[in-house]
Amino acid sequence: MGTTAPAGNGNDTGKQKTGSLFKVSPYMVIPSRVGGFSLFLKQDETYVLYAEKGELFTDEHKERLSRLGVDHLYVRAEDYRRYADYLHDNLLELLDDETIPVRERARAWNDATVSLAREAFETSLPKSMDKRGFARIRSLIASSLRFLARDDALKELSRFIAEGSELYKHGIGVMVLTVSVLSSYVRDDADMLVAVGMGAMLHDIGKLELPGELFTRRRDTLSQAELDMIRSHPALGVGICSSLPLPQETLQCILFHHERENGMGYPSGASGAMLPSYVKVIALCNEYDGLVRGAAGRKALTPFEALTRIKSQRGAYDTELLKRLIATLSKAQLA
Incomplete structure (x- = not known):
């Protein structure tokens, strides 16, 4: 301690920063974890x-921060990736630690989810997508804390991340695509975008209630009873989330994300005008992200192959929304 670092003008990291440093919570200092980044205190x-950087965090670190009444620590902007990796590695411990205030645990979830969303944004979408596009995603995640910064919600998020890490990453990918497509024609309904974004993130949470091997086997090896179990996961997801104060649109996205334009989806077989536009978008983006990610034990397809597969399912998806998805992806590398 005692070395002074000047404030500079770093690049935007998507974090709240002062100069070339961004704020982190002192609760992120977990004893017995090595930080791949330096930590700074602000004095004047x-x-x-x-x-x-590389120092082993100890109980003494945590106790000293508490004695000093430190509200924020700072990390250099160039260490953002290392901090994000540290946060991902320790997120479950942070979310499950009830000695940490709910607000700080929710902040840890927010920061880790923003980092995953950035990866999905940069991987899935054209390089020409401007910073405002990601700023919208980041703002949406922050707004979700109005509903998720509660003990019970954080417990479900912790379980989702622990038991279904790939499902959670898939949910983040679907959220990024869904919000990007919706934003091409929804201009002035931020509350709806937040609600649908949460629905996208949580759409597969019901799968936690079922044996995982059901979702990795080939469909032709499943019995009718097993197929019926798979088809129950949207309703199970709504059941998990029903005790949380989530908007109706969020629950609709969870329940109807496997419905199809032609009525051949599940669980209700609803079709066409019976389905809200945002449900159709999430169903489409869910299918696309699953195909390019290689979800459910399938070989990952290229974006071009995935769009070709979706187009071949005639009548399953709204053609105008499919055009919007293609337009959103049009400057990406589709070969």
């Missing part, structure tokens, strides 16, 4: 080195 207009 200078930044004092608190912990060196």
